[in-house]
Amino acid sequence: MTTGGLFGKLFKRPEPSALEILESVRWTCVNCDVVHRGMFDIAAHAPDHWDGTGPLEPNGALRLDGDFLSEDFCVIGGEHFFIRCVFPIPVHGLRDRFGFCIWSTLSRENFGRYVDGFDRGGYGDAGPWCGWFSNSLRGFPETINQGCWVQPRAARQRPVIHLDDADHPLSIAQQNGITPERLLELYAEYGHAPTR
Numbered sequence: 515m516t517t518g519g520l521f522g523k524l525f526k527r528p529e530p531s532a533l534e535i536l537e538s539v540r541w542t543c544v545n546c547d548v549v550h551r552g553m554f555d556i557a558a559h560a561p562d563h564w565d566g567t568g569p570l571e572p573n574g575a576l577r578l579d580g581d582f583l584s585e586d587f588c589v590i591g592g593e594h595f596f597i598r599c600v601f602p603i604p605v606h607g608l609r610d611r612f613g614f615c616i617w618s619t620l621s622r623e624n625f626g627r628y629v630d631g632f633d634r635g636g637y638g639d640a641g642p643w644c645g646w647f648s649n650s651l652r653g654f655p656e657t658i659n660q661g662c663w664v665q666p667r668a669a670r671q672r673p674v675i676h677l678d679d680a681d682h683p684l685s686i687a688q689q690n691g692i693t694p695e696r697l698l699e700l701y702a703e704y705g706h707a708p709t710r
């Protein structure tokens with residue numbers, strides 16, 4: 515046995531597994547200049563129906579009678595009401611859940627309830643409220659305008675979403691969880707990939 519072979523075994527850096535990448539403190543992305551810290555959420559900053567430009571307004575400036583977009587609330591044409599939610603998906607082997615930060619519609623009445631509770635930090639009506647999923651997600655069959663359930667949560671945690679269609683692949687991912695490899699595939703769909 516040559517020492518070269520042994521040294522090669524000892525010092526060749528093994529490729530990290532998908533789980534190791536998602537558990538790592540930081541990993542370098544080939545596509546964006548950000549150093550990612552382990553697992554991160556993928557966020558849609560507005561409903562896909564929003565075609566406005568310009569900066570987000572503060573939540574406190576909410577107007578119901580025209581077009582409005584803040585971090586958590588969106589109104590289109592004074593008649594379509596959206597809130598920012600999270601769609602959590604367990605990842606096998608990880609304690610924390612991955613989240614798609616996406617938007618759902620609410621009725622005007624429930625939108626008002628949400629805004630009131632958002633300010634107070636809790637909800638008298640525990641929900642869930644029905645809505646329409648308001649973003650397309652990459653890596654899954656079409657999700658926009660799927661019926662969904664919006665579960666408000668206390669203390670300004672973003673409401674949790676479930677699709678009404680339990681057989682949709684996104685619902686199945688939420689029920690069964692996904693592998694770390696599948697999450698890296700989803701990141702790649704959004705332009706994030708670890709250097710190898």
Ligand SMILES: [Zn+2]
Nearest residue numbers: 543546706707
């Ligand atoms: Zn990236």
